[in-house]
Amino acid sequence: xxxxxxWPATLVQPVGSPLSLECTVEGTSNPNLYWYRQAAGxxxxxxxxxxxxxxxxxxxxxxxxxxxxxxxxxxxxSKKLLLSDSGFYLCAWSVHETGELFFGEGSRLTVL
Amino acid sequence: KQEVTQIPxxxxxxxxxxxxxxxxxxxxxxxxxxxxxxxxxxGLTSLLLxxxxxxxxxxxxxxxxxxxxxxxSTLYIAASQPGDSATYLCAASGAGSYQLTFGKGTKLSVIP
Numbered sequence: 048x049x050x051x052x053x054w055p056a057t058l059v060q061p062v063g064s065p066l067s068l069e070c071t072v073e074g075t076s077n078p079n080l081y082w083y084r085q086a087a088g089x090x091x092x093x094x095x096x097x098x099x100x101x102x103x104x105x106x107x108x109x110x111x112x113x114x115x116x117x118x119x120x121x122x123x124x125s126k127k128l129l130l131s132d133s134g135f136y137l138c139a140w141s142v143h144e145t146g147e148l149f150f151g152e153g154s155r156l157t158v159l
Numbered sequence: 160k161q162e163v164t165q166i167p168x169x170x171x172x173x174x175x176x177x178x179x180x181x182x183x184x185x186x187x188x189x190x191x192x193x194x195x196x197x198x199x200x201x202g203l204t205s206l207l208l209x210x211x212x213x214x215x216x217x218x219x220x221x222x223x224x225x226x227x228x229x230x231x232s233t234l235y236i237a238a239s240q241p242g243d244s245a246t247y248l249c250a251a252s253g254a255g256s257y258q259l260t261f262g263k264g265t266k267l268s269v270i271p
Contacts, residue, residue, distance in 0.1 A: 091261040146257030150202040
């Protein structure tokens with residue numbers, strides 16, 4: 048069966064510091080991968096999605112970037128965090144045939 | 160662009176009651192619609208996926224329906240239990256894409 052792992056679960060970082068959140072999927076090959084952000088009182092916002100290695104699409108211009116160095120690995124990064132980057136970040140993958148979406152457990156980022 | 164609305168934002172019911180959660184979307188040319196459950200501080204758990212050719216899906220005490228012509232979906236929960244307390248999110252794809260747009264969710268509280 049397929050599983051998705053995301054880490055770290057919780058992160059507290061000062062403004063201006065770098066960020067790296069990592070996500071890996073097991074049990075499937077060539078998944079579509081996604082990074083979402085969930086801010087308090089707001090819906091899920093799609094940040095990036097990837098249909099293959101090195102193929103990244105950005106939905107919202109911002110202080111973040113994403114990379115996919117391996118088929119089942121998706122990384123969310125920032126060189127310098129802003130206060131507004133605080134939130135709950137969720138990695139997800141989807142089934143090609145149906146588009147059904149499955150999420151990781153999330154990473155809570157607090158920027159101070 | 161697909162827009163998804165969930166009303167009410169919060170709902171409180173006594174244990175054992177049957178209930179319906181509502182979801183509306185603006186673009187009827189969807190590929191699929193998916194219902195999720197989110198517990199506090201956790202990722203999203205997929206409950207049901209309805210593809211555009213389907214009218215409903217069932218899993219245990221849950222039944223989700225899809226009416227593309229009216230732009231509506233409902234999630235029916237039978238014989239509610241305190242363990243059903245969570246936020247329920249609806250997400251719909253837009254025309255030509257499996258990518259999902261999320262509603263802001265309905266927070267359900269089932270009172271023992």
